[in-house]
Amino acid sequence: MxxxxxxxxxxxxxxxxxxxxxxxxxxxxxxxxxxxxxxxxxxxxxxxxxxxxxxxxxxxxxxxxxxxxxxxxxxxxAPVFAADLRDVCELRLLLECHALRRSMALGSLDWEAHVVSAHHKLQSVEARLMDGSPSSVEQWVQYDWDFHHATVSACDMPALMATHSNVFDRYMRYHLIALDFRGKPAAEEHRRLRDLVVARDTEAAVALLGAHVRAGMEHVLATGKFA
Incomplete structure (x- = not known):
């Protein structure tokens, strides 16, 4: 992995x-x-x-x-601006949704266990953030990546996965500059995505992923930090 x-x-x-x-x-x-x-x-x-x-x-x-x-x-x-974030968001979804479909078709039991384990770590960090406890931004970024990557890690297309990693970083850059965690809705979406992935409910998982990533984008734009 x-x-x-x-x-x-x-x-x-x-x-x-x-x-x-x-x-x-x-x-x-x-x-x-x-x-x-x-x-x-x-x-x-x-x-x-x-x-x-x-x-x-x-x-x-x-x-x-x-x-x-x-x-x-x-x-x-590189500069940051709203139109670029929207482009990066759609590119991330184009890559990640395809990789998610491939992973859900090909993933093994070990892959399912990796998804659950990655979500457990992410959930712990998100719970601390929502409680107002100090938590490392770098740690949250790491665990958010770990979870989303775990869901697509059974994809058998290395070039797609390398491009997705780069685009994920570009998307996450806006979140780190905004420094405004979306809170309970994001955490709940992660939990539901975990369950749908493990249940191999592909269409529902892809639909939730799209809504989740776009909601994160709109939350960042709503901070007013990007023209």
């Missing part, structure tokens, strides 16, 4: 890959703000790698949609 490590370092990675993940996550959570100039000298000091390595990293993030190349002006963190 794929594990997305948003913040923690993995000793098996190369330095370049580790810094790439750190820069991407700092863009996703708004530490590197939308539209911010990404000055190589400052990034070199902050991330501890050479300017040459940083150029390669930022070029990769341009392809992924997190950075914009400004010709001779260098690089900027």
């Amino acid at each position: 794929q594990k997305k490590n948003f913040a923690s370092d993995d000793s098996s990675e190369s330095v370049g890959d580790r810094v790439l993940r750190r820069v991407r996550f700092d863009i996703i959570r708004g530490v590197l703000a939308p539209g911010e100039r990404l000055r190589l000298e400052r990034l070199r000091d902050g991330y501890g790698v050479s300017v040459t390595t940083l150029r390669e990293i930022l070029a990769r993030l341009v392809v992924e949609g997190f950075v914009v190349a400004e010709g001779q002006r260098g690089f900027e963190a």
